[in-house]
Amino acid sequence: MRNARDRLWLVWLASGVVATAGYLMMPYGELHTELVYAAVGLVSALVIVASVRRYRPVRPAMWYWFAAGTATWVLGDLTWSYHVYVLETEPFPSLADVFYLAAYPMLMTGLLMLVRRQGRHLAGLIDAGVIATGVGLVFWSFVMRPIAYDASTDLLARAINLAYPAADVLMLTLLARLLVTAGRRAAAGWLLVSAVVLVLGSDVAFSVVSTYFSYEGGLVDIGWLLSYVVWAAAAMHPSMRELSFPPADRTAPRLTGRRLAALTASSLLAPAVLLIQGATNPAEVDWLGVGVGAVVLFLLVVTRMTGLTFQVQRQAWQLSGLAMQDDLTGLPNRRMLQRRIHAVIGRPSQIALLDLDNFKQVNDLLGHTVGDALIQAVARRLVAATRPGDTVARIGGDEFALLLPDTTEAVGDAVLNRIVALLQQPVVADRHQLLVQASIGVADAYGTGDPLEVLRRADVAMYVAKNAGGNRHARFRPEMDAHNTESARLGAALRQALDDSQFALLYQPIVTLPSGRAVAAEALLRWHHPQLGVIEPLEFIPVAERNGLIVPIGAWVLKEACRQAAQWRRELGAAAPERVAVNVSARQLAEPDFPRLVAEVLADSGLPPESLVVEVTETAVFNGGRALHAVREIHGLGVKIALDDFGTGHSSLGLLNTCPVDILKVDRSFIEDITTGGRSAVIVSALINISDGLDIVMVAEGVETGEQARRLYQLGCRLAQGYHFGRPAPAEALPARFARADQVASA
Ligand code: C2E
Ligand code: CA
Ligand code: CA
Numbered sequence: 095m096r097n098a099r100d101r102l103w104l105v106w107l108a109s110g111v112v113a114t115a116g117y118l119m120m121p122y123g124e125l126h127t128e129l130v131y132a133a134v135g136l137v138s139a140l141v142i143v144a145s146v147r148r149y150r151p152v153r154p155a156m157w158y159w160f161a162a163g164t165a166t167w168v169l170g171d172l173t174w175s176y177h178v179y180v181l182e183t184e185p186f187p188s189l190a191d192v193f194y195l196a197a198y199p200m201l202m203t204g205l206l207m208l209v210r211r212q213g214r215h216l217a218g219l220i221d222a223g224v225i226a227t228g229v230g231l232v233f234w235s236f237v238m239r240p241i242a243y244d245a246s247t248d249l250l251a252r253a254i255n256l257a258y259p260a261a262d263v264l265m266l267t268l269l270a271r272l273l274v275t276a277g278r279r280a281a282a283g284w285l286l287v288s289a290v291v292l293v294l295g296s297d298v299a300f301s302v303v304s305t306y307f308s309y310e311g312g313l314v315d316i317g318w319l320l321s322y323v324v325w326a327a328a329a330m331h332p333s334m335r336e337l338s339f340p341p342a343d344r345t346a347p348r349l350t351g352r353r354l355a356a357l358t359a360s361s362l363l364a365p366a367v368l369l370i371q372g373a374t375n376p377a378e379v380d381w382l383g384v385g386v387g388a389v390v391l392f393l394l395v396v397t398r399m400t401g402l403t404f405q406v407q408r409q410a411w412q413l414s415g416l417a418m419q420d421d422l423t424g425l426p427n428r429r430m431l432q433r434r435i436h437a438v439i440g441r442p443s444q445i446a447l448l449d450l451d452n453f454k455q456v457n458d459l460l461g462h463t464v465g466d467a468l469i470q471a472v473a474r475r476l477v478a479a480t481r482p483g484d485t486v487a488r489i490g491g492d493e494f495a496l497l498l499p500d501t502t503e504a505v506g507d508a509v510l511n512r513i514v515a516l517l518q519q520p521v522v523a524d525r526h527q528l529l530v531q532a533s534i535g536v537a538d539a540y541g542t543g544d545p546l547e548v549l550r551r552a553d554v555a556m557y558v559a560k561n562a563g564g565n566r567h568a569r570f571r572p573e574m575d576a577h578n579t580e581s582a583r584l585g586a587a588l589r590q591a592l593d594d595s596q597f598a599l600l601y602q603p604i605v606t607l608p609s610g611r612a613v614a615a616e617a618l619l620r621w622h623h624p625q626l627g628v629i630e631p632l633e634f635i636p637v638a639e640r641n642g643l644i645v646p647i648g649a650w651v652l653k654e655a656c657r658q659a660a661q662w663r664r665e666l667g668a669a670a671p672e673r674v675a676v677n678v679s680a681r682q683l684a685e686p687d688f689p690r691l692v693a694e695v696l697a698d699s700g701l702p703p704e705s706l707v708v709e710v711t712e713t714a715v716f717n718g719g720r721a722l723h724a725v726r727e728i729h730g731l732g733v734k735i736a737l738d739d740f741g742t743g744h745s746s747l748g749l750l751n752t753c754p755v756d757i758l759k760v761d762r763s764f765i766e767d768i769t770t771g772g773r774s775a776v777i778v779s780a781l782i783n784i785s786d787g788l789d790i791v792m793v794a795e796g797v798e799t800g801e802q803a804r805r806l807y808q809l810g811c812r813l814a815q816g817y818h819f820g821r822p823a824p825a826e827a828l829p830a831r832f833a834r835a836d837q838v839a840s841a
Contacts, residue, residue, distance in 0.1 A: 103330035106141065110134065110323030114316050125179040132175065134319055135168035138326035145329035152338035153211075157329055159204035164322055166197040187254045195254070198261040205268040205290070208283075211340045220398045221357060222271035224391060228360030229270075230263040231387035235367045235380050237301045262297045265290060274353065280336040285328035292321035349402065361395060364388040420488040422466055423473035431487040431495050435545040438499045443539040444506030446496040447552040448476070448513070451531040451564035452717065453492035455684060459719035460526060467523035472530060475521075479513045495549070503538065503569070510534055510567040518565075520716075520746075529716040529746075533560035534567035557581070561636040565713075584634060585641045587623065592646055596622050599654055600822035603831055604675070604793060604815045607807040612832045614673040614707070616815065617655040618822045619647075639681050648682045649691060656699040656706060658825050663705070669832055675707035675736060680714035680721055689727035696731065703732030707757060711738050715753050716746060722753060729754040736793070741777070750788055758785050762796025765816070768809075769801050775809065782810040 113134050120127040142161040146154045170193030177183055177190065241247075241255045269290050272283075279287075296317030303314065328334060364387050371379045418430035426434070435445060450472065457465035469492065476486045476494055485497040496513075498506050514534065520527045535556025539548050551570040559568035561581055568574075591597060598620050603612035621629040638644040659674035682688055696703055708728055715722045729735050736757035737749070741764050749755075760781055764774045778794070785792040794806050797816030806814060820831055 100332045103327050103332075106330055107323065107327045110138075110320065110327070114319050114323070117319060118316060125175065128171070128175040128179065131315070131319060132168050132171045135164060135171060135322045138322040139165040139168065141326040142329040145326075145334065149332070149335050151335045153207065156204040156207040156337070157334070159200050159207070160325060160329070163197045163201035163204065164325060166193050166200060167318075167322075170194040170197065186251060191254050195257055195261065198265065201293075202261075202265055202268060205265070205272070205286075208286070208337060209268055209271045211338070217398060217401060218271065218274050220394050220401075221274040221353065222267060224357050224394050224398070225270040225274070225360045226263065226267035227387060227390050227394065228363035229266055231367055231383065232363055233259050233263055233266075233298075234383050234387070235371065237298070237305060239380055239383060240305055258297060259301055262294055262301075266294060269294065280331075280333035282328045282331040282334040282337055285324055285331060286337075289321045289325040289328060292317050292324060296321065357395070357398075361391050364391055423470055423488050425473055425477075425494075426485060426487040428487065428489040428495075431485065431489060431497065432545050432549075434485050434497055434499075435539065435548060438497065439539055439543055439545060439548070441500055441539065442502060444496075444498040444501045444503070444509075444536055445539050445548050445552050446498070446506070446510060446534050446536040446567070447489075447549070447556045448494040448496065448532045448534045449556055449560065450492040451533055451560065452680070452713070453530075455680070455719070455721075456523075456528060456717060459684075459717075459721075460524075464524045464526055464528075468521060468528055468530065471521045471523050472517065472532075475516050476513065479516050480509065484509075495552075506536060507567070507569070510536060514565065514567060526718070529713060531565035531713060533557075533564045535559055535570065536567055537570040560640070563632075563636055581637055584637050585643075588621075588634060588638055588641070588643050588647070591621055591623070592643065592650070596624070597647065597650060598622060599651065599658070599825065601658075601674075601825055601828050602815060602822040603671075603820045603828070604673075604813060605819045607803060607812050607814055610803075610819060612671065612820070613813075614675060615671045615828060616675040616709070616822075617651060617658075617677070619651055619677075635679070639679055642681065644679050644681050645685055648678060652676055652678075652692065652695050653699070656695050656701045659705060660699040660701045662829070663701070666829055666832070669829070671828070671832065673705050673707050673734065674701075675709050677709045677738065678714075680711070683710065683714055683721040683724045685724075686720070688724050689731070692728050692733060693731055696733075704734060707734045707736050709736040709738040709759065712740065712742075712746065712749060716749060718752070725753055739795075740781070747784065750784075750790065755788075755790055757791045757793055759793045759795050759815075762816075765794050765796050765798075765802055765806070769799075769805050775805070778806070778811070779809045786810075 113130070117127065117130055117134070120130065139161045142157055142164065146157045146161075151157065170190045173188070173193055174190035177185060177188055238256055238259045241252060241259075244252060247255070269287065272287060272290075296314050299314045299317065364384055367387075368379065368384050371384075418426060418433075420427045435443075450468075453465065453468070456468055469488070472494070473486065473488060476496070480486055480496060480498070483499055485495075485499075487495045487497070489495050496509075498509060501509070514532065517530050517532050521530050522528075533556055535552045535554065535558065537548050537551035537555060542548055542551075554574050555568045555570040558574055558577065559566050562568065599617045600620055601615040601617055604614040604616060605612050619631050619635070621631075621634055623629050635644065638647055655674050655676045659671070662670040678688075685691075692706075692708070696706065708725075710721075710725060715725055725735055734756040735754055736759055737753070737755050738759050739761045740758050741761040750758075758781065760778060764778055767774050768778060782792055784790075791813060792811060793813040793815055794802075794811050795815050797803050797806065797814045797818045799818055802816075803814060803818060823831070
């Protein structure tokens with residue numbers, strides 16, 4: 095049913111063609127024949143109005159203008175018939191011309207509305223202009239000009255005779271504009287175009303016939319008659335609603351082959367007119383009209399080509415920009431960086447590679463959105479920390495590069511120090527407060543002629559910085575190449591070490607002040623390498639953290655320390671250390687199974703949970719997520735948590751609220767100069783106050799002299815650890831220390 099109604103327009107079109115054929119067969123020049131003609135026009139106008147009612151397009155105005163135009167034409171037809179058949183005169187000009195000419199602006203208003211919704215592209219306007227100028231020139235030369243210079247008719251008649259082709263040229267311009275639009279056209283659109291073509295065709299045929307021959311009606315009329323029918327058919331087509339909306343593709347029209355052919359042909363119309371006029375009647379060559387037309391065409395084409403050239407240049411520029419830029423941050427990418435390094439090579443310039451230390455963790459735990467936001471924030475900071483001529487590039491996931499042209503080592507180091515400090519401020523990324531740390535390697539571009547070699551050197555230095563614990567910068571030195579392969583060898587040897595049990599634990603006492611009585615011990619890892627001898631943790635733990643071996647190594651440390659602590663409790667009773675502390679890396683905390691491992695080890699060893707201390711660093715837990723969660727779980731088991739090296743990282747007191755902390759270990763660097771007064775003493779005494787208030791125990795690390803111990807005691811510190819009280823020693827040596835602890839304090 096719906097389908098049948100949707101095809102009503104076809105029925106209408108077919109009936110219209112039949113009616114037109116019928117009109118042709120009726121006797122020409124009779125009133126009733128003309129009334130049939132007018133009736134078809136009138137019904138068409140009514141059909142348009144009815145269709146608007148039926149389809150309710152969003153913008154009906156255009157259709158009402160079409161209906162009004164059609165109806166006005168019918169009025170013209172009726173007026174003319176009244177003159178000829180009733181008054182039996184053929185006046186020119188007459189009231190009929192007023193109606194006919196009035197209809198054009200109405201129809202053109204509707205068409206203009208249709209054209210408008212296609213958007214305004216200069217290119218489309220120019221294309222339409224070229225076609226209209228070319229065809230208009232032909233119109234002018236062969237239709238309008240003879241009328242304009244026809245001395246046999248009076249001025250009013252000439253003006254009206256000129257008004258018709260002039261209106262046609264305007265309508266043609268609109269038609270050209272409609273046709274040069276990019277994209278698919280709705281069927282209703284095609285029907286409208288056909289109707290306009292029919293009107294224009296008939297008008298031209300009429301003008302030509304009446305200028306060069308004498309017009310006797312008939313065939314030309316059927317074009318006009320059909321145009322009524324087709325115009326109404328457009329309104330009846332279901333797709334008429336779509337004409338209210340802009341076409342899907344509103345981009346500027348592309349210069350397709352067909353369009354180019356149409357534009358070329360239109361441009362060639364000017365010389366063509368000249369040739370025809372020159373060949374047929376050299377005296378009548380319209381040099382003014384053709385000259386003006388040719389100039390206008392030339393200017394239009396030049397404008398169009400200039401636009402095209404600019405467009406191509408702009409696109410080429412955009413493309414090269416995209417190829418040289420990082421999408422996420424808008425910074426130059428690796429390709430651009432290499433170009434710029436190339437430009438400064440041989441001059442004293444610094445090239446630095448920067449790698450975020452814990453980015454993978456952030457990305458894994460908090461998701462890519464947070465990771466992306468973090469990268470963008472870091473990019474902004476880097477740009478802020480560098481100087482105007484410097485380049486900040488993003489060359490990988492969490493890798494940045496800095497090019498500091500014409501910069502000495504000293505100035506370069508100053509810039510990098512500033513960056514390390516600036517990055518230490520927490521970054522707010524997607525509502526998370528994050529602590530970023532970076533390892534930076536820097537190389538001098540002066541030493542080599544090869545950008546890739548400079549980048550490689552910076553990369554080697556960057557790994558040295560990372561292996562040294564990150565959050566610092568290292569400058570490339572030739573021996574690093576050797577060191578680098580060494581650290582790779584170290585990584586492999588670590589694997590072997592685990593299998594061959596080359597690890598051992600030393601224990602360092604933690605004492606009370608002022609007595610110096612040992613109350614606890616910290617387990618510190620040593621590696622007994624078969625060839626290299628004892629290797630310190632600072633040398634191999636960063637390597638183990640990087641290759642992940644810290645996870646099984648750390649598990650061994652935990653088991654061994656708990657086993658030893660439980661053994662002391664059995665053997666020494668009340669003289670055993672109350673607590674044993676174990677260092678745990680961020681990498682271990684990130685392991686989902688870590689809290690379960692702690693629970694298992696405690697159960698296996700029989701050590702009460704409160705006798706175990708897990709030492710974590712600020713940076714490991716600062717970013718929250720899995721690590722903080724693990725610490726809370728472990729704390730939930732009854733295990734004590736110590737915040738290690740406090741003061742070297744971000745020193746966030748806020749962390750004491752989110753993270754369950756029992757013990758605060760103040761870093762050695764604050765203890766070193768505690769006896770000279772000044773800042774360190776103030777900070778330590780403030781930390782003691784805060785700890786007391788939060789019910790946290792403070793331990794002073796790295797106490798090397800009796801003077802430091804006394805000063806700490808004066809400040810209110812009650813627990814300490816350091817060479818002054820005892821160096822890290824094998825488990826066997828510990829019971830003796832616990833026994834003679836009292837003597838130390840009195841020393
Ligand atoms: P830490 O946790 O801060 O451990 C204290 C470090 O300071 C130890 O170095 C210790 O020997 C040293 N120390 C103690 N008293 C003094 C002193 O009076 N003066 C000076 N200058 N140093 C003192 P060690 O054993 O070389 O360990 C270095 C770091 O390696 C540790 O720092 C810890 O972060 C890490 N580490 C050690 N064992 C383990 C472990 O089993 N697992 C993990 N993940 N890290 C460990
Ligand atoms: Ca520690
Ligand atoms: Ca420490």
